[in-house]
Structures are given as C-alpha cells and as structure tokens.
Amino acid sequence: MRFRLTPRDTSFYDLFAASADNILTGSKLLLELLGAEPESRPDIAERMRAVEHAGDDATHAIFHQLNSSFITPFDREDIYRLASCLDDIMDHMEEAVDLVVLYEVEELPKGVEQQIEVLARAAELTAEAMPQLRTMSHLTEYWIEVNRLENQADRVHRKLLAHLFNNGAYDAIEIMKLKQIVDVLEEAADAFERVANTVESIVVKES
Amino acid sequence: MRFRLTPRDTSFYDLFAASADNILTGSKLLLELLGAEPESRPDIAERMRAVEHAGDDATHAIFHQLNSSFITPFDREDIYRLASCLDDIMDHMEEAVDLVVLYEVEELPKGVEQQIEVLARAAELTAEAMPQLRTMSHLTEYWIEVNRLENQADRVHRKLLAHLFNNGAYDAIEIMKLKQIVDVLEEAADAFERVANTVESIVVKES
Amino acid sequence: MRFRLTPRDTSFYDLFAASADNILTGSKLLLELLGAEPESRPDIAERMRAVEHAGDDATHAIFHQLNSSFITPFDREDIYRLASCLDDIMDHMEEAVDLVVLYEVEELPKGVEQQIEVLARAAELTAEAMPQLRTMSHLTEYWIEVNRLENQADRVHRKLLAHLFNNGAYDAIEIMKLKQIVDVLEEAADAFERVANTVESIVVKES
Numbered sequence: 075m076r077f078r079l080t081p082r083d084t085s086f087y088d089l090f091a092a093s094a095d096n097i098l099t100g101s102k103l104l105l106e107l108l109g110a111e112p113e114s115r116p117d118i119a120e121r122m123r124a125v126e127h128a129g130d131d132a133t134h135a136i137f138h139q140l141n142s143s144f145i146t147p148f149d150r151e152d153i154y155r156l157a158s159c160l161d162d163i164m165d166h167m168e169e170a171v172d173l174v175v176l177y178e179v180e181e182l183p184k185g186v187e188q189q190i191e192v193l194a195r196a197a198e199l200t201a202e203a204m205p206q207l208r209t210m211s212h213l214t215e216y217w218i219e220v221n222r223l224e225n226q227a228d229r230v231h232r233k234l235l236a237h238l239f240n241n242g243a244y245d246a247i248e249i250m251k252l253k254q255i256v257d258v259l260e261e262a263a264d265a266f267e268r269v270a271n272t273v274e275s276i277v278v279k280e281s
Numbered sequence: 282m283r284f285r286l287t288p289r290d291t292s293f294y295d296l297f298a299a300s301a302d303n304i305l306t307g308s309k310l311l312l313e314l315l316g317a318e319p320e321s322r323p324d325i326a327e328r329m330r331a332v333e334h335a336g337d338d339a340t341h342a343i344f345h346q347l348n349s350s351f352i353t354p355f356d357r358e359d360i361y362r363l364a365s366c367l368d369d370i371m372d373h374m375e376e377a378v379d380l381v382v383l384y385e386v387e388e389l390p391k392g393v394e395q396q397i398e399v400l401a402r403a404a405e406l407t408a409e410a411m412p413q414l415r416t417m418s419h420l421t422e423y424w425i426e427v428n429r430l431e432n433q434a435d436r437v438h439r440k441l442l443a444h445l446f447n448n449g450a451y452d453a454i455e456i457m458k459l460k461q462i463v464d465v466l467e468e469a470a471d472a473f474e475r476v477a478n479t480v481e482s483i484v485v486k487e488s
Numbered sequence: 489m490r491f492r493l494t495p496r497d498t499s500f501y502d503l504f505a506a507s508a509d510n511i512l513t514g515s516k517l518l519l520e521l522l523g524a525e526p527e528s529r530p531d532i533a534e535r536m537r538a539v540e541h542a543g544d545d546a547t548h549a550i551f552h553q554l555n556s557s558f559i560t561p562f563d564r565e566d567i568y569r570l571a572s573c574l575d576d577i578m579d580h581m582e583e584a585v586d587l588v589v590l591y592e593v594e595e596l597p598k599g600v601e602q603q604i605e606v607l608a609r610a611a612e613l614t615a616e617a618m619p620q621l622r623t624m625s626h627l628t629e630y631w632i633e634v635n636r637l638e639n640q641a642d643r644v645h646r647k648l649l650a651h652l653f654n655n656g657a658y659d660a661i662e663i664m665k666l667k668q669i670v671d672v673l674e675e676a677a678d679a680f681e682r683v684a685n686t687v688e689s690i691v692v693k694e695s
C-alpha cells in the first residue's frame with residue numbers, strides 16, 4: 075500500500091468495503107434460507123431486512139460523501155455507479171427472501187441452491203476486492219471470475235425457467251411465484267457483474 | 282429568490298416545473314380511473330395519452346436545452362437524470378391506465394387504490410418542489426417525505442402481490458394481468474424516489 | 489468527411505460500426521427464426537449465441553478504448569451509453585431466440601412477425617447510421633425514423649399482450665412463456681430508441 079499524506083479519500087474506500095461486507099452478510103442469510111424449515115424463514119427475512127437497512131445507510135453515506143467532496147479518488151460517475159450497483163445487489167437479495175416468505179413457498183426448486191451458491195461466491199470475491207481499490211492491486215482476477223460466475227448464473231437461471239415451465243410439476247400460479255424469485259436472484263447476479271465491470275473501468279483509467 | 286441578471290437558466294427551471302405539473306395532471310387521471318365505470322375508462326386512457334405526449338415534449342425540450350447549453354445551472358448528468366426519471370413516472374402512469382383498458386380488467390383489487398393515493402401525494406410534492414430548485418430552499422422535507430412514501434408504496438405493493446397469489450379469488454391469467462398493472466404502478470413510485478434522490482444530490486452539491 | 493491528421497478517433501467509429509453490423513446479422517437470424525421449422529431452431533440459437541459473443545467482444549473493446557483514452561471524439565458518458573445500449577439490443581435478441589428453443593414454443597403468435605420486422609428495419613438504419621458519426625451527417629432522419637419505429641413496436645407489443653390474454657386460445661403457462669418472449673423483443677426495440685436518442689444528443693452537442 076502506498077503511504078498517503080492525507081486521509082481525504084479514506085472514507086470512500088471504507089464505505090465501499092462496508093457495503094460489500096454487508097452484502098456478504100446478506101449472502102450468508104440466503105444460504106441459511108436454503109436449509110431452513112418454513113417456520114424459521116420469517117426470522118431470516120427479518121434479519122435480512124436489518125442488513126438491507128444497514129446497506130441503505132452505507133449507500134446514503136457514499137452519496138453524501140460524493141456530493142460534498144470537491145476531490146474524489148476516482149471519477150464521480152464511477153463512484154455513483156459502484157454505490158448504486160452494490161445497493162441493487164442488497165435490494166435483490168432482500169426481496170428474494172421476502173418473496174419466499176410472502177408467497178408461502180413450500181419447497182424451492184433445486185436450481186435455486188446453485189443460484190444462491192454462485193451469489194455467495196460472488197459476495198466473497200466482492201468483499202475481498204473492495205479493500206484492494208485503495209492500491210488497485212489484484213483486481214484483474216476478481217473481475218474475470220465475477221464475469222465467469224455471472225455467465226454460470228445465467229445458464230442456471232435459464233435452465234431453471236425451462237424446468238419450471240416444462241416439467242409439469244407446477245401449476246401456473248406456483249410457476250409465477252417461483253419465476254419471480256429466481257428472476258430476482260438472477261438480477262442480483264447481474265448487479266454483481268456491473269460492480270465488477272465498474273471496478274475494471276476504474277482500474278483501467280488509473281493504469 | 283436571488284435576482285438574476287441573465288435569463289440563461291430560466292428555461293431549465295420552467296421546463297422541470299412544466300414536466301412535474303404534467304405528472305400532477307396525470308396522477309389526477311389515475312384517481313379518476315379509480316371511481317370510473319369500465320365504459321368510461323377508454324376516455325380516461327385517451328386523455329392520459331395526451332398528457333403523456335405533453336410530457337414527452339417537455340422531456341425533449343430539456344434534452345435539447347441541455348445539449349445546446351454551454352453552461353447549465355447544475356451538473357449535466359443531474360439534469361439528464363432528473364428529466365429521464367420524470368419522464369419514466371409519466372410513462373408508467375400512462376401504461377397502467379392503458380393496461381386496465383387493454384386487459385378489460387373488471388375490478389381493481391383494493392390495494393391499487395392505496396398505490397394510486399401514494400402516487401398522487403408524491404406528484405403533489407414533486408410539483409411543489411420543482412419551482413424551489415431555483416432557490417434551493419425547502420427541499421429537505423420534500424425528499425424525506427417522498428422516500429417515506431416510496432417505502433409505503435413498496436409495502437402496499439408486496440402485500441398486494443401476496444393477496445393476488447394467496448387468496449384464491451383470482452385465476453392465473455387474472456393474476457398475470459393484475460400483477461403487471463400493480464408492478465407498473467410500483468415502478469412509478471420508484472421513479473418518484475429517483476427524482477427525489479437526484480434533487481437531494483443537486484442540493485448537497487450546491488450547499 | 490473532414491480530413492484528419494491523426495488516427496486517434498478511428499477505432500471508436502470502427503468499433504461502433506462493427507457493433508451495429510453485428511446487430512444487423514443478429515436481426516437476420518431473428519427473421520430466419522420466423523420461417524424455421526422447430527427442429528432447425530436450435531441451430532439458429534447456436535449461431536445467435538456466436539453473434540452475441542462477437543457483440544460482447546466489440547462492447548469490451550469500446551470500454552477498454554474509452555478507459556484508456558485521454559481524449560475521446562465525444563463525451564465519455566455518451567460513448568459509454570451508446571456501447572451499453574448496442575450491447576443491450578444484442579442481448580435481448582439472443583435471449584428471445586434462446587427462450588423460443590428453451591420453452592419449446594410450438595407456434596409464435598402472429599404479432600411476433602411484426603415485432604421482428606420492426607427490429608430488422610431498426611437494425612438496418614442503425615448499421616447505416618453508425619459510420620455517419622464520423623462526419624455527423626444525415627443522422628436526423630435516422631433518429632426520427634427509429635423513434636417512429638419504437639412507437640410502432642410499442643403498439644404492436646401491447647396489442648399482442650391483449651391478444652394473448654383475451655382471446656382464450658392459450659392456457660396460463662403458454663401465456664407466461666410467450667409474454668416473456670414478446671417482452672424481450674420489446675426491450676430490444678426500446679434499446680434501439682436509446683441508441684438513437686444518444687446519437688441525437690451527440691450530434692446536438694457538436695452542432
């Protein structure tokens with residue numbers, strides 16, 4: 075890490091790291107949901123809501139810092155995009171858990187496990203990457219791997235939709251509920267990729 | 282209001298105010314829809330379409346002004362975002378009315394009334410806020426209140442979805458139609474929040 | 489065309505033209521899909537996937553060029569937006585073909601033909617327009633015509649939805665599948681309009 079004379083940029087890095095750590099916490103709640111009995115799901119949803127509120131606070135702190143800073147460590151639009159996409163990830167993860175409870179889903183189809191495992195891995199990589207923004211090091215593997223994970227998530231998602239529609243095990247209303255849930259999880263995967271692409275853009279500009 | 286020697290910024294303020302007034306008109310048509318007999322709905326949809334065209338003209342005028350101005354009263358990206366989000370609100374409101382007619386919906390579920398009342402209140406606040414951009418005063422309460430309304434809209438929306446899916450009163454095709462309509466109304470509420478967040482961002486930068 | 493002493497901007501123009509040519513190729517595969525027997529559809533989907541990969545490469549090359557260029561021929565945000573929207577078009581076209589195969593759709597409803605014809609026309613106009621960015625000439629007719637086409641696509645899309653829901657020929661699961669496909673095609677039309685609006689914005693700034 076380079077030595078810095080002024081602490082002016084510190085909080086952006088800290089805030090991005092906090093936002094990503096929060097997402098990591100959320101992804102663990104998603105994993106917990108997978109093994110949970112239906113009666114313990116509302117408690118997981120409640121904790122997820124608290125995590126999402128913490129995420130909102132982090133996002134708001136970044137925007138406030140951005141709007142009141144004359145000098146920023148990287149392009150204003152990149153900071154805006156990074157904070158927004160991290161916020162989107164958290165929103166989608168919270169929505170997925172809430173819908174499972176709200177729609178009184180009995181059993182999640184098998185592919186959902188794979189979707190959530192991909193999200194959990196992307197959350198780990200993102201939480202490791204954010205602190206590296208300070209030194210701009212070791213980030214290439216991160217964005218390549220997140221892009222690979224998003225492609226994997228996309229294939230899982232489409233296979234899941236085909237399974238829901240074609241295997242005859244679900245009625246139309248059940249398909250609608252489950253489709254909304256798997257679509258929201260896919261949107262979370264997309265948002266992880268947008269975070270990675272923004273990080274790539276920041277690094278390329280600086281190099 | 283500060284005295285201005287040049288009229289250079291005038292039209293941006295006027296155009297944003299016109300766009301928000303137009304949305305207020307649209308929100309009144311949404312309220313009118315609630316009490317209307319099915320046979321008078323096509324007429325409301327027709328008037329809504331005219332309001333939406335007026336909105337398009339306002340948006341286009343803002344973009345044209347933005348692209349041909351060397352100096353702008355606030356950040357170009359904020360102007361772009363503000364105009365786009367105002368346009369989104371109008372588009373979603375128009376789409377909701379059109380879908381009600383197109384899908385020959387007999388009765389709207391009860392929660393739709395609450396969704397539309399929230400939108401109508403957000404439209405009033407937004408129409409009051411836009412003229413304040415000139416002096417940047419009295420805007421804090423506006424964005425706090427719109428954020429609160431969006432949270433309320435979100436809760437109403439999710440409860441409505443659970444009601445559609447779980448109460449057994451609707452068949453699958455009816456659920457699909459109604460879900461699309463309540464989703465579009467929720468998107469309008471989200472767009473009001475994005476407008477408020479952009480206004481906050483503009484004010485914080487100036488202060 | 490103005491004479492240029494330096495080749496610095498060349499690649500942006502070439503890359504945008506390549507991206508649009510690729511979309512034109514994709515739109516021809518969509519047209520081919522219309523007349524194809526179900527058993528030859530997987531082959532079309534395979535070729536579409538290859539076209540989409542080529543599109544990804546073009547998008548990535550534009551972002552890389554953007555991030556590593558100190559001087560750009562037009563605003564950085566406009567370049568970013570143009571490349572992103574071109575990429576969106578390709579993604580939506582690929583998704584539509586993939587869903588037709590994945591969902592084992594027997595017959596596409598009639599309006600889909602009209603949707604695809606509008607997209608094919610928009611693809612031709614866009615492929616002709618991109619090389620004109622260099623000289624900024626003959627672009628007004630392009631964006632007016634693409635906006636007109638998007639309005640037409642929008643009307644076709646809504647009529648198609650009403651047809652799916654109201655004519656009684658489809659069951660709920662079939663409607664869900666077909667709705668997703670026609671919605672994705674509509675998103676492609678929207679993305680063509682965003683490309684045209686971005687081009688308008690670039691031209692107005694330069695004039």
